[in-house]
Amino acid sequence: MSDQRGVDRRRFLQCMAWTGTGLVWSVAGGVLSSRAIGAAEAQPAPAAFSFAQISDTHIGFKGAANPDAMGTFEAAIARIKALDPRPAFLIHTGDITHGQKAGAFDLASEALKGTGVDRTFYVPGEHDVFADGGTEYLNRFAAGRPGRGWQSFDYGGVHFVGLVNVLTYKAGGLGSLGAEQLEWLERDVAGLASSTPVVVFAHVPLWTVYPQWGWVTDDATQALAYLKRFGSVTVLNGHIHQIMQKVEGNVTFHTARSTAFPQPAPGAAPAPGPLKVPVEELRGMLGVREVTYAPGKDRLAVVDASLA
């Protein structure tokens, strides 16, 4: 996105997208006047950028809820490839594979190269670690990093944190970050200015969506306490295969669609799991997400695109 072009069609559409998601489109105090188009032309603002979120690809799924999960995965890749401007990177929020069968991780990461986006940051879902306690995932995606798969990086003035909440599943338990990761998170964000926008991504929702189905992370409150002082926190999750949003103070929470199969709304079925819908409705319930950051805006624009 270039400020030099003024309010052209795409820019207009992006603004529409901002409002279209139902999020508050607010501008940091004092910034609004300096964002007038004339001023922006005279003194270019730091560049905006976007990234894409893909989630719950469940490579290897062959259930009745989607007999062609590989086909919808490929459609999701095509969606991302068509994004303009091209996303700076991808975030995969877990359940890369369905049954952690041999070759599934390779299949996913090779196929994602078809997006034309150079880099993908992963966090695991429980389907990626249940068979071996995470050994294969960590060797493949987190080799050489301290900790158990968690990570952070900075891009374009935004601080990104990938959290892992599926490695400590115990009988009767829920998604959990654990003490070691929480200590790391506290240290990781300690030196950041409170004005730094923060994006947190993890597989299981970091807010209480539906504990009866395990759609919650039991110690997320502690993690969020470390992020409370920041003016803009965007939390991106997967796991529940449907879009849900919540705003709590400066934190906006978003869960994403899957590319493989939908799941029922919380409590709408006896149990979670693949939801069979009429074939003509399926692609409308699968999708990918584009997230755009523009300097001067408190909230990132989160735009979901279905595969319909």
Place this chain on the structure above:
Amino acid sequence: MSPWRRITLAGTMMAALLLVSAGPARPQPEGPRVEIKAHGFGSAELTVRPGTTVTWINHDDDPHTVTSTQNIFRSPGLDTDETYSYTFTKPGTYEYFCTLHPLMTGKVVVRSES
């Protein structure tokens, strides 16, 4: 994209063969069956004699595991209609859960005849 699909299929078939060849070549073991359905273990608490083979069968579209909380037994991921059997030889209480859905828990109590 079709080569990929073939690779997945081959991988799945290999895994299926491994599952089949893991057990001795004899008919389905006699003994109680635990039906896994709607994210629950059908007989969440089961009492058996030592030497009993218990078989779990997954009827869900989601995969599940049967995993001992004390690391005594551990099934692979069970896809739809796949089974897992374990023979309990010693008396005791054996708790287990699904490593994919840890809210799913069950228990086998092994008790000698008296």
